[in-house]
Amino acid sequence: MSPKAKRLLVVVAITALLGIAVMLVLGALRENIVFFYTPTDIATSGTKSGQPLRLGGLVKEGSVTIDGLQSVFTVTDGTADITVLYDNALPSLFREGQGVVAEGSIANGKFIASNVLAKHDENYMPAEVAEKLKSTGVWKGKK
Numbered sequence: 001m002s003p004k005a006k007r008l009l010v011v012v013a014i015t016a017l018l019g020i021a022v023m024l025v026l027g028a029l030r031e032n033i034v035f036f037y038t039p040t041d042i043a044t045s046g047t048k049s050g051q052p053l054r055l056g057g058l059v060k061e062g063s064v065t066i067d068g069l070q071s072v073f074t075v076t077d078g079t080a081d082i083t084v085l086y087d088n089a090l091p092s093l094f095r096e097g098q099g100v101v102a103e104g105s106i107a108n109g110k111f112i113a114s115n116v117l118a119k120h121d122e123n124y125m126p127a128e129v130a131e132k133l134k135s136t137g138v139w140k141g142k143k
Contacts, residue, residue: 036056038055038057038133042106057132061096063096069088069089072084072086073096075102077133084104084113084116088116094118099130102115
């Protein structure tokens with residue numbers, strides 16, 4: 001075998017090993033990725049029950065009900081609404097009409113949150129949430 005053929009064989013072997021490594025990493029990540037959705041995305045995308053999701057939008061005015069540690073509120077993006085159930089203490093900055101990101105899953109048409117994040121001041125909004133809310137005209141925060 002000539003030196004040129006040996007180099008080609010080594011390059012092909014390294015490329016194959018790198019390809020296999022990338023496939024294994026992507027396969028492992030696919031199971032752990034949590035996608036971001038707005039209420040409209042959830043209503044139109046047909047997300048699976050139990051699939052981990054991040055829900056972002058604004059807390060609808062007049063929708064918050066708190067009984068001890070159990071909270072029920074509605075998240076809206078101006079087009080669609082989704083009811084969120086949360087069985088833990090809400091963040092101290094959680095308020096109606098402000099941005100929120102909830103992590104959890106869909107069950108029986110409601111979002112069961114395992115974690116709720118509230119914006120920390122009037123200028124903060126996650127970029128994905130802000131862009132989707134701006135496109136519907138609901139949120140008019142700073143650019």
